[in-house]
Amino acid sequence: MSRIASLKISVSGVRGIVGQSLTPQLVTAFAAAFGSYAGRGPVLVGSDTRPSRHMVMPAVAAGLMSTGAEVVDLGICPVPSIQYMVAKTRAFGGIAVTASHNPIEWNALKFIGPKGLFLNQYRAEEVLDIYHQGEFRRVRDGEVRSVRRERGAFAAHLEGILKHIDREAIARRGFRVMVDCVNGAGAVATPELLAALGCRATVMHTSVDEPFPHCPEPIAENLQELVRTAREAEVDIAFAQDADADRLAIVSAKRGAIGEEYTVALAVKQVLKRVKAPVVVNLSTTQLVEDIAAAAGVEVQRTKVGEINVTERLLAVNGAVGGEGTGGAIIPAIHPCRDSFAAMATVLQLLAEEERSLEEIIDGLPRYAIVKRKAACPPERVFRVLRRIEETLGDGAAVDRSDGVRLTWERKWLHVRSSNTEPIMRVVAEAPGEDEARRLADKALVELKRCAE
Amino acid sequence: MKQFKIGTSWIRGVVGNGLTAELVTDFACAYGTYVGGREVVLARDTRASSPMLGAAALAGLLSTGCDVADAGVCPTPAAQYLVRSRRAGGGIAVTGSHNAAGWNALKFIDEEGALLNSVRGEALLDLYHLGEHTKASWDRLGKRKEAAGYVDAYLADTVGRLSVAAIRAAKFRVAVDLVNGTAAVAIREFLGFLGCEPILINAEMDRDFAHDPAPNARNMRQLEALLGHIRADAGFAVNTDVDRVGIVTEKGVALSEESTFPLVADHVLAGGGAVAVTNLSTSMMVDRVAERHGARIVRTKIGEGNVIFRAINEDAVLAGEGSGGVALMPVSRAFDGFLTMALVLEAMAAGGRPISDLAGRLPAFLMKKGEIPCSPDRVYHVLEEFRGFYRCEEVDLTDGIRVTWPGHWIHVRASNTEPILRVIVEGEDPERVERDFADTLFRVNTVVHGKS
Known part of the structure; x- marks a missing residue:
């Protein structure tokens, strides 16, 4: 079972454990499949800081080159910067070598298409079909193109962010900011961003050749060191990135890790001040965005979980802002992808304009407790679990079955779905009170386990 | 038809039609397994596809836990020297060597700096066919090192x-x-x-x-x-x-x-x-x-x-x-x-x-070389039948058929690279060489086409 579980090939890409399932053969073949799809490219390739990048990157390059695609090597590069560069240089697409928030033994390929958006389900399925058919485009010796090195991706990305940010307003405040880059791809970029915004910054864990100091998922349990140091230093605000710098969590010097849901909520609050257009978030994101959007007089639309689902809806409805509650804020004006840098700058601008402290801003918002759980579930039981949850817990709830099942009551909701990236089911519940949210989540978990066993 | 061939100490093929990045990755993994995690010198020639195949070899070697001393563009004999001077476990040269543009190959170098001999080559091939390569965990992957600056x-x-x-x-x-x-x-x-x-x-x-x-x-x-x-x-x-x-x-x-x-x-x-x-x-x-x-x-x-x-x-x-x-x-x-x-x-x-x-000062002989297309599954049949023409003379079967007379010889063997039979005749008497060359081509052709 552990062998099967260590590999996940899905529309989100291919993800596995190095030394078990993520072999150079698999990587080369997937890159060749993507190259067959991409034609002559160019294809931009970048990685997070996992040590296995030294093995995976050449395998990606070999696969792409074998199909005649032009490869542009961005080196260690945040995923949002790869996406930004694909759009800016009108490249065909990109491959990000990153397992994002997964532990260090994992690595993955994420496929980026034209305009710097992740492949949607249909495009990803085309690539998967090419992979499974195994008939890759082959070019002759003379048609193999050499790799071009490009190290300016974040500089271009930063320039793009700053066009939409009031640098002066932020710099005037001289914020004291602390960031935990988890020795990830953010390390090559975050200090530059904060310098550009005139912050008095302390950036920790920026050694890209060192292993992650803690699990790179920016959730409360992994942020204890940041919470402690931020408290001691009495900073105005602290942030934590994941390994590929698409997700961001906010830490308060006084309140500790306030929950990664606030990243999207605060970004929504700031962006809606100027742009009156719909907000798009996934089904698992805090209902705080509904309250904030209602105050601004705009609607909230919810999509399936997965960055590309949110992004496509945002673009379709010309939305102002959105994202995913796991810390992924999307500001389409900058670039329609989850972007920890754009989120950091936007939240800092909110702080600058409100002239209130982070804690005061949070206190001015409705308070919810969100509880997240997960449990293993054999794939063939998923449907039964969902039916069971709906039957036993769905009384009086509005039901949404577009991604697992989401039950929504007045100021309370429950979302149960199978993960895109791991062979597990995720349970998220939110309610005004901690106890209530926990009770709801636990009830779902009991039903889930009963059905799954 | 795919153009690919495995030899004693190399694999060789037409890039994109036989020799692919995936195949090179597989062989590099087999080779990394063969050298048991010791350092491997990696060299490549100047063909357009060599950086691509080199990257595939690098990924494969690192995945087995071998450190890779990357010599970049490097003559094969210099790579062979580097294996010895670095006391590496072996080497891989990505080079089409003397083959025409369009071809490329991997040459496998042993720890003494020689190309693999047939015993070692077979051991490597067994590992390749077995397909169970060493898979290093993320903290035991090999590291790539620069091996430039070796010329002096x-x-x-x-x-x-x-x-x-x-x-x-x-x-x-x-x-x-x-x-x-x-x-x-x-x-x-x-x-x-x-x-x-x-x-x-x-x-x-x-x-x-x-x-x-x-x-x-x-x-x-x-x-x-x-x-x-x-x-x-x-x-x-x-x-x-x-x-x-x-x-x-x-x-x-x-x-x-x-x-x-x-x-x-x-x-x-x-x-x-x-x-x-x-x-x-x-x-x-x-x-x-x-x-x-x-x-x-x-x-x-x-x-x-x-x-x-x-x-x-x-x-x-x-x-x-x-x-x-x-x-x-x-x-x-x-x-x-x-x-x-x-x-x-x-x-x-x-x-x-x-x-x-x-x-x-070199003695003057006439040597004639020719080639006859022959599908690989026919080669041994053809050689077997051709052998029948030479019952009495001194016949050497080490590699195809070589028949030797004093001051004169004929050699017919399968090419290592292409689906052809090579015919070589050399001797002191130019007329006899011309005659034997024509005869041999005719005989081999006859057998190849099944008319006897």
């Missing part, structure tokens, strides 16, 4: 062991055709080291090959023309990864690629009593040269790995093939183009005689 040490430890002072004193003007291959990384240092004045053509590594890279007379016309117009003491043509050398005299006459080995042998074997090893298809010029010096010639199957392995076992001083590859065994276990050129220059300096004179 390589030259000092190889060419430097010849009579350098004598060569320097001669102040030769030497023209070299590099065929836009890897020789460019070391040729100026090499000629400078020997005090020679360089005249280089096709020395750009980022260009397409100026001509087919096998250094035979047909491909040395440009060099012939050059030496017809300017004064130089010698002209050399090397192939992409510098394991073979062809010679053009100071008069602008290209010698047959068969001449390189006997010409060097005439110089090296002069001490007497020595052994030299060559393959079954190489001209008997070297036998006559050996006789002249009281030396002994041993013949093996075709292929650098086989010839060198036998040379080690025979304690030979020299090994070589008619294709222009020569190894000076006490110095290295590689067919080394630099060392070969240096040996020719040393011979010129020692005798104080022009290269045309040295070539003139």
Whole structure:
């Protein structure tokens, strides 16, 4: 079972454990499949800081080159910067070598298409079909193109962010900011961003050749060191990135890790001040965005979980802002992808304009407790679990079955779905009170386990 | 049909049609498993596909936990030297060597710096077929190290062991055709080291090959023309990864690629009593040269790995093939183009005689080479039937069929690279050679097409 579980090939890409399932053969073949799809490219390739990048990157390059695609090597590069560069240089697409928030033994390929958006389900399925058919485009010796090195991706990305940010307003405040880059791809970029915004910054864990100091998922349990140091230093605000710098969590010097849901909520609050257009978030994101959007007089639309689902809806409805509650804020004006840098700058601008402290801003918002759980579930039981949850817990709830099942009551909701990236089911519940949210989540978990066993 | 072939110490194919990134990854994983996690030297030639196949080899090797000393663009004999000087576990050279543009290959180097012999090659192949490669966890993956800056040490430890002072004193003007291959990384240092004045053509590594890279007379016309117009003491043509050398005299006459080995042998074997090893298809010029010096010639199957392995076992001083590859065994276990050129220059300096004179001392035989298309599944049937024509004569079945008479021989064997049968006839009597060549082609053709 552990062998099967260590590999996940899905529309989100291919993800596995190095030394078990993520072999150079698999990587080369997937890159060749993507190259067959991409034609002559160019294809931009970048990685997070996992040590296995030294093995995976050449395998990606070999696969792409074998199909005649032009490869542009961005080196260690945040995923949002790869996406930004694909759009800016009108490249065909990109491959990000990153397992994002997964532990260090994992690595993955994420496929980026034209305009710097992740492949949607249909495009990803085309690539998967090419992979499974195994008939890759082959070019002759003379048609193999050499790799071009490009190290300016974040500089271009930063320039793009700053066009939409009031640098002066932020710099005037001289914020004291602390960031935990988890020795990830953010390390090559975050200090530059904060310098550009005139912050008095302390950036920790920026050694890209060192292993992650803690699990790179920016959730409360992994942020204890940041919470402690931020408290001691009495900073105005602290942030934590994941390994590929698409997700961001906010830490308060006084309140500790306030929950990664606030990243999207605060970004929504700031962006809606100027742009009156719909907000798009996934089904698992805090209902705080509904309250904030209602105050601004705009609607909230919810999509399936997965960055590309949110992004496509945002673009379709010309939305102002959105994202995913796991810390992924999307500001389409900058670039329609989850972007920890754009989120950091936007939240800092909110702080600058409100002239209130982070804690005061949070206190001015409705308070919810969100509880997240997960449990293993054999794939063939998923449907039964969902039916069971709906039957036993769905009384009086509005039901949404577009991604697992989401039950929504007045100021309370429950979302149960199978993960895109791991062979597990995720349970998220939110309610005004901690106890209530926990009770709801636990009830779902009991039903889930009963059905799954 | 896919163009791909596995040999004793290499895999070779047409890029994109047989030789793919995935296949190279698999072989690199098998090789990393074979060397058991020790360091592997990685070299590549200047073909457009070599960085691609090199990247695949790098990924495969690192995944098995082998550190990789990346020599970048590097002649194969220099990579073979690096394996020894770094005490690495082995090496992989990504190079199409003498093959035409469109082809590429991996050559596998053992820990002694020789290409894999047949025993080791089979062990590697078994691992490849088994497909159960070592998979290092993320914290045990190999690391890539730069292995540049080896040229001076390589030259000092190889060419430097010849009579350098004598060569320097001669102040030769030497023209070299590099065929836009890897020789460019070391040729100026090499000629400078020997005090020679360089005249280089096709020395750009980022260009397409100026001509087919096998250094035979047909491909040395440009060099012939050059030496017809300017004064130089010698002209050399090397192939992409510098394991073979062809010679053009100071008069602008290209010698047959068969001449390189006997010409060097005439110089090296002069001490007497020595052994030299060559393959079954190489001209008997070297036998006559050996006789002249009281030396002994041993013949093996075709292929650098086989010839060198036998040379080690025979304690030979020299090994070589008619294709222009020569190894000076006490110095290295590689067919080394630099060392070969240096040996020719040393011979010129020692005798104080022009290269045309040295070539003139070689016995004159007529050699005819031909090829007949034959699908791989028919080869052994054809050879078996062809053998029936020669019941009484001395027949050697080491590699195809070689029939030898005094001063005359015929060799028919399967090509290592293409679905063809190669026919070679050589002898003292040109008329007999022409007649036997025509007869042999006819006989083989008859068998191939099933008409008897």
